Amino acid sequence: MQQLQFSLDISLHFIQEVFIKIDFMLRLLSNIFYQYVVSEIKCSHKIPSYNHILWYKQGKDKALQLLGYLNLNSVNVESEMNGKISFIGDGRNDGSLSISDLRLNDSAVYFCAASLHSAAHLSGVKTKTS
Numbered sequence: 001m002q003q004l005q006f007s008l009d010i011s012l013h014f015i016q017e018v019f020i021k022i023d024f025m026l027r028l029l030s031n032i033f034y035q036y037v038v039s040e041i042k043c044s045h046k047i048p049s050y051n052h053i054l055w056y057k058q059g060k061d062k063a064l065q066l067l068g069y070l071n072l073n074s075v076n077v078e079s080e081m082n083g084k085i086s087f088i089g090d091g092r093n094d095g096s097l098s099i100s101d102l103r104l105n106d107s108a109v110y111f112c113a114a115s116l117h118s119a120a121h122l123s124g125v126k127t128k129t130s
Contacts, residue, residue: 043112
């Protein structure tokens with residue numbers, strides 16, 4: 001009877017150790033997997049005069065957070081999002097938002113908005129030159 005209990009204790013200890021190792025490996029694989037997962041969201045519009053695409057994130061608090069925008073000449077990512085997101089496109093027709101290193105807090109509703117950028121409202125501004 002004592003030998004059976006000893007054998008059972010060793011078996012239970014072995015099984016517990018195996019489960020700990022499996023749990024560790026799953027966590028390790030999960031971390032490795034999430035580091036290389038990239039999500040891409042596409043956006044397009046057909047408004048010829050609009051040359052900007054702005055990207056927003058709406059989290060649990062329902063507030064809209066500007067992530068950045070695309071325009072004809074440049075890609076502008078908000079500083080707190082540098083390294084986390086990237087944009088492809090030029091804002092005239094379509095663009096895409098890529099999110100790297102996905103985490104649970106990246107769960108949100110993402111919006112894109114087409115916009116016309118114009119400096120026409122600044123035509124009355126005069127500058128003094130020397």
